Amino acid sequence: MDLSKVFSPILSKVGQGTPKEDYFLAVKISSSQVLATSWKVAEGKVAIGQIHSARIEGNDFDSLLKAADKVVSQAGSTGSVEINKVIFAVPESWVSEGKIAPAHLPNLRRICQQLDLTPLGYVVLSEALDSFFKEAEGAPLTAILVELDGRSSALTIYRAGKSLGTAPLLQNSDSPEAIVAALENALKQFTDLEALPARIIIYDGKSQLDALSQKITAHPWTGRLPFLHFPRVEILPSDFVIKAVAASGAVQMGASLNISELAVSSPKIVPPRPEIRPEESQQATRESEAELREVSAQEAGFALDADFSEVTLPVKSPPSPANGSAEFTPLPPPVIEKRPDQTTDQTSKKERRHPLNLVGATSFLTTIPKTLFRSLPQPSPPSSLKPPPKLIPLLGVTLLVLILGFAGIFYFLPKATVTLTLALKNFDHEMELAVQTNGSSSSDQKVITGEFLEVAEIGTKKGIASGRKTVGEKAKGNVTIYSVAGVKSFVAGTTITSPDGLKFTLDRDVSVASGDAITPATVSVGVTASNIGATHNLSSGTKFTVASLSSSDYLAKNDSAFSGGSSREATIVTKADQDRLSATLSAELSAKAQEDLQAKLAPAQTLLPTAITSEVSKKKFSKDVDAEAETLSLDMTMNFKGVIFSTGEAIGLFKQEFSSDIPDGYTLTPEESSLTVHQVTVDKKGAIKLDLGLSSKLAPHLNLEDAQSRVTGKSIKQAKASLSSLPGVSHIDVTITPRIFQKFIDATVLPWKKDNIQIEVITE
Incomplete structure (x- = not known):
């Protein structure tokens, strides 16, 4: 909010x-x-x-x-x-x-x-933490924030002050081992990030924080997650947030805060040290010349038995945030409340500095001895040639403590983050090579080994019938055959013809006896129309010729009307319908087979997409050709066989063939490489040749430990000059914390302690 x-x-x-x-x-x-x-x-x-x-x-x-x-x-x-x-x-x-x-x-x-x-x-x-670190470090936060809160534990990833997402920590216990495992599983959810921030900040943990820090630093992060180098672990006090x-x-509300006081749960209060300004030093000299007197330790600037809990925080004019969000502003050094024996003018002039304000502290270190000695008795009388014996040890101890304290501050307190931006070089080449599935590889002959990868696909497809045909029923009835000649036998299927030319066939074998014109012989038999249609439903009394016999010898006549004849236009299945459905389903199964073959590939394998062979093992249509139907379906099973080869072996051939194009100090990055198959040819013997393209990046090889050694104790200008000589380094950013060390950049050196320097690597 x-x-x-x-x-x-x-x-x-x-x-x-x-x-x-x-x-x-x-x-x-x-x-x-x-x-x-x-x-x-x-x-x-x-x-x-x-x-x-x-x-x-x-x-x-x-x-x-x-x-x-x-x-x-x-x-x-x-x-x-x-x-x-x-x-x-x-x-x-x-x-x-x-x-x-x-x-x-x-x-x-x-x-x-x-x-x-x-x-x-x-x-x-x-x-709140993102806002704090942005102000404390002078740059947007890039880190993994880990909130340890039991069942509500979660992590949030920030890059350049922008939240990239939050994931819960699903640990089964509060042990360091379980938390580290949950942290790894949560980070694996951010699959769209090419690199994770190499800084882990833990807060709100209740216990075992030291053990947890050791477990995290001992965990193989760079081998399991996309860290550019091993992450730095920081643990915040419980009252930090x-x-x-x-x-x-x-x-x-318009206040300015001392950020260093927020970074510890129970700050150790160090007595504030006064800063003697030049004009005050000159005034003190004039006063000492006018009146030489012995001063006490309190008057000399040492606070003995003072209550340092009463500290006020001076506030500068409130800033105007650019975006209206909560921002932190570094707190000016605290000043000690004036003592009763000080005048109002003295209090306004002699501002007390915070112990960690190194600029004020340096001034204090150089001016305190002069002030003390100026306040000592001058050698006017012989008895005052030497300072009081009790004050000499105090001065020596004070100087020694101050020197050792500031030396420790300059050695242990400063931390630096050096961000190196690397410029990668393009590496794009094409090469013709061969793949053998039954032989060994040969780098000299540009031959790599391949193997078969098989998959079976089962599919069902429905289609529409497009054929047209007249269908219906044939008319049926009975006729009486008359004979005025000799005995005659007729087999089933014998044709009788109506005066209109409509033909019918006998349903069975019959014989008719001999007869004459006065008493003709007769026999009754069933007949069926030769074709479908209602036109064969003839009325009774229709006369028919029998076969090719003369109607004067043999004649057929129906005593009742024929019935049952009908016809209509219907949709039927054609051979083209089956072929079209088969081709469509085959194409779909082929596409699915290519996807399944790709899914079965190991991370370091490549499939030749145009060298996939197929075979139909099962094919069944729901309707035959000429069957009356509006739709038909096809069940089909196909077996596919593809050729795969090792991506690493192919990249190795490119490295060997084009080694002269790789500059010294650079190396080919397999994770940035992609292979493209341009053309594949397979001869009658099964030999496979292909044109293969490689698109990759050349990254400079950096020794991060050597980079740390280069900049340890160096000024920022010297450090940048030294790191600029490393191959591929296009830009260098240096951030020094606490921010007080950045007030005078030209005079600031990177930490003398090597472990306080973190090297981060990013790519353009």
Whole structure:
């Protein structure tokens, strides 16, 4: 949530006069505990109260309310003022589509109602950390944020200040081994990322953080996930996040915060060291010349038995965020409240610097001895030729402590991240080679070995019948054959013909006796029309000639009308319909076979797509040719056989053939390589020849440990000059933290401690 929107109603009142001093609460909720702190911004100063925490003993709302009530009661009271304005900090699991999830929103409302709180808004933990690190390191965050919160543990990946996604950590226990395994499984979900950030930041862990850090650093990340080099692991204190949340609100109210104070849960307070300005030194010299006197340790700048807990934080003019989001601003060094024996003018001139402000500390180191010795008695009387004996050891110890302290600060505190941008070279070539499935490879003859890969495909396809045909039933009836001649036999199928030329056939064999004109012989027999159609439904009394006999000797006549004859136009299956359906299904099975063959390939294998052979093992149509039907279907099984070869073996031939095109210090990157088959020919003996194209990248070979050694203890200019000589390095970025070391870049050197330098590699 944008905190600028939360505080805009309050900020709008700043220009209408002096705003009333106000207090706020920051409440951070996790699955196991609730943390709270109070903070305020008044008269240009900001203060963050004590951190209070309480465990959530159960999984119900009452347990959450009890814990929240405890910490809010502790943090929400400043004596006479009760604080009720609150900002909630929630984990990733509580947010869905940019809003508090419906499962958790009622709980926040009930907490506000029952604890009499006024909610100003909420902020997601990972977003608060992203804002903090952007301000602390001077560059957008690129890291993997790991939130350890029991069953709600999750990770969020940031690249250049942009969230690339969140994934839950599904560990089966809280052991370091289980967390590392869950972290690896969660990172494997980001398959679209070419490289993962080589920085892992862990926060909110309850225990075993040192053991977890060791497990993570011992895990083989680069062999299992796309890390360009081994990731750096950072563990944040438990109170880090809630301070960052309070800081976000303070910045929106116009305050400037000391980021280094937010980075530790219980900061060790170091006595502030005064900075003696040149004009003050000159004034002190004049005063000492005017009046020589012995001074105490307190007057010399040492704070003995002083209470350093009372520290005020000076605030500069509030920044104007470019996008309105919560941003952090480095805090000016804290100053010590003036002592009662100091005048107002002295307090305004002698500003006390924070111990980690190295510029002020250096000035303090060089000016303190002069001030002390100027304050010592001068050799006017013989008894004052030497300083007091008790002060000499104090001066020596002080100087030694300061020298060792600042040497340790310069050695252990600075950290640097050096980002090398590599320019890859293109490597595009074509070559003709042969693939043998029954022989051995030969690099000299440009022959590589291949093998067969088989797959069976089963499919069913429906089609539409397109043939047309007249169909129907034949007319049937009975006739009486008359004979006025001798005995005559007629076999089944004998044709009788009507006067209109319609033909019928006898249904069975019959014989007719001899007869005469007065008493003809007769026999009755069934007949069937030769063709379909209603035209053969003849009326009774129709006379027929029998075969080719004379009608004066033999004659047939129907005593009743013929019936049953009919005809109509119907759709039938043709041979073309079957062929078309077979070709369509065959093409579909071939395409599916190519996909299945590709799916069966190992990561380092390539399939020759145009060298796939097929064979039909089963083919069955639902309708035969000329069968009456509107549709037909086909069931078919086909066996496919493809030829595959080793991608690495082919790339090896390219490396050998075109080795002269690979510059010194560069190497071919198989992960950036792709093979393209342009043409495949297979002769009668089964020999396969193909034109193969390789498109790849040449990457410079870098020794990261050598790169660290090159820049250790070097100035930024020297480091960039040294790294620029490495092959393929096109751009170099150096980031030094804490940011105080970047105030004078030209005078700043990279850490003397080699382990404090991280080398990151990216490609254009």
